Amino acid sequence: MSTTIIEIAQKAGVSIATVSRAFTQNSSIHPDTRRKILRIAEENHYKPNPSARSLSSKRTDTIGVVLPELVDEFFSEIIRGIDEEAYKSQHYVLVASSHSQRNVLETVLEFMFSGRVEGVILMVPQLQNEFIKLISRSKRPVVLIDAPQNINQVVSFNINNFQGAYSVVEHIINHGYKKVGIIIGPEGNCDSDERFRGFSHALKKYNLPLDQDFIIRGDFTYRSGYYSFIRLMSQNKKPDAIFATNDMMALGIYEAARNSQIKIPQDVAIVGFDDIFSSRLLQPRLTTVHVPISELGSSAVRYLFKMINGEVDLHKPCRNELTTGLVIGGSCGCPISNAQIIF
Amino acid sequence: MSTTIIEIAQKAGVSIATVSRAFTQNSSIHPDTRRKILRIAEENHYKPNPSARSLSSKRTDTIGVVLPELVDEFFSEIIRGIDEEAYKSQHYVLVASSHSQRNVLETVLEFMFSGRVEGVILMVPQLQNEFIKLISRSKRPVVLIDAPQNINQVVSFNINNFQGAYSVVEHIINHGYKKVGIIIGPEGNCDSDERFRGFSHALKKYNLPLDQDFIIRGDFTYRSGYYSFIRLMSQNKKPDAIFATNDMMALGIYEAARNSQIKIPQDVAIVGFDDIFSSRLLQPRLTTVHVPISELGSSAVRYLFKMINGEVDLHKPCRNELTTGLVIGGSCGCPISNAQIIF
């Protein structure tokens, strides 16, 4: 049907082995021969068949990416980081989001055992132990994005949630707020856990009490931010500052505050985490923690390639934390002109 | 190395052909035999090798998706729609963003046609004629998302830009505004062109003049919205309403208005297009045009599968328009309580 290596070999007057060599990097072939073959291939619209190639060589030039459903703003940034890096190394990206209808374990297994990809980048905020075992035993390299702190048998790239949370909470404490509330994320979510840890640590450091009434569980959605805020602020004892453990919930807070005539930051200061695009539009702008999202993706890919190329040990655990940065808006009480928002 | 079909055949006491048949849908094999083989395969962690399979059968169970770099909010929604639909049909999704470099797109296309995927979903707002030819001659099915109006040799799924623009502009005209400005998108962008057409048509219909001073070219970015607004409003003759041809530019407008103390909608009414998440956070909420993004992706995939399965003619051009909906906020002058935003 389509042109094969045999045709090209005939037209170039060489064997198929030589044609094959013309298409691979480190093979001994005369530069002139290669040029000639590539020219003829070009003329005949010949491309090596990927299936045949990987059947024979066991390489697929493809990496797999498994993403969770939730992380909306992350999604495109992460993929962009991954895709860009993969493109540089001439690799393809096979994606799968772990849908509600889909069992994550199944997807990952499929990926790892089907031989379709050379390695996997896995992002699952709620990671069970069985996964960890599976991954650490796997023959194919796996890099996690956002792995729980206590897991150390794997390779992972993470946001420094603790540090980020600590510094943003420290920042509001320095404003003089003493009754600091927090809206945490879903149970078992490692980002949320770490951010809570940073929060607690900051309070402790500054000798502030950890008041149970000021700890509300949300689930990282807009809606939960809205309602958690209302719950917090309808108690007799109200916080004077709130740490929303992600920006999406902070957005919900802003709406709830507007609806109940509560002024930010006069009545209550708000800080968030993630620095998502939308948070920059809020009035006053949200003070939050910047996260290097696409870098998370590209770093993960770079490391994955090292594993694939055998430059690093496949089973040597390795935890990497990317540093966060504080983004100061007006929501914490800082005097901020909004004129500088243009980006 | 890993278990092959031969091993399973031996353990099951059948030929490899029978094992193969156990793994394909429409093959004559005794149910008991299949069950037994699948059990043994399961026990031995056997999965058919995808490369071998597709080398032999010419099927890859994979579709390709090429996306532009820009369209941020669309990205994740589109992929979600595509992935979900592909998953239902047991297909994998290979993504590539076109990195906004033209020759890259070419490479990507070639990659896609190298036999790695069974069909391609292509989204490129600025599509050149050479591509159209390439696509319409292609052996593999291609479905376009967002194809220029004047292109009719291909299969495409589109937003009804004209209708959407027409109705939102009609809406502001009905408010009584007579000097309606517009910020259009980048040159050659088909979405922008169609939206402009809808705009002009509405003006004409209501006997309003098309004033060149009220037409400013932006490029769909926040930044361009900001500066285009300033340009529009620093003329002697100012518009009393502005149609931003996408929401991202409307966001920029809001900031520019805030900085120059111009009140929306009292001093100037604003409407947008896309109904992106962020636009719901604006005060007053942006009146805009809702676009069924993920549906665009899933419809495209469904049609692609029909082409792959030969249910529809590969080369029969087919243009599909998905209807948009008007989202009423307060930015056009409508009295709107913001309480209902929670979604």
Next chain:
DNA sequence: GTATTTGATGTAAACGTTTACATTTATCAG
């Protein structure tokens, strides 16, 4: 009882490469 059809399975030839090994040719030291 024989001929015919049907369904389940086996046989073996693709599918289009890569690559270990063999062969040829060119290069060069002595």
Next chain:
DNA sequence: CTGATAAATGTAAACGTTTACATCAAATAC
């Protein structure tokens, strides 16, 4: 000039499936 070494190319055996075709047994028709 000879033998050794290196570089370029050829030969042919994998790689792990699918599938057209052949075979065989059982069911059905007459």
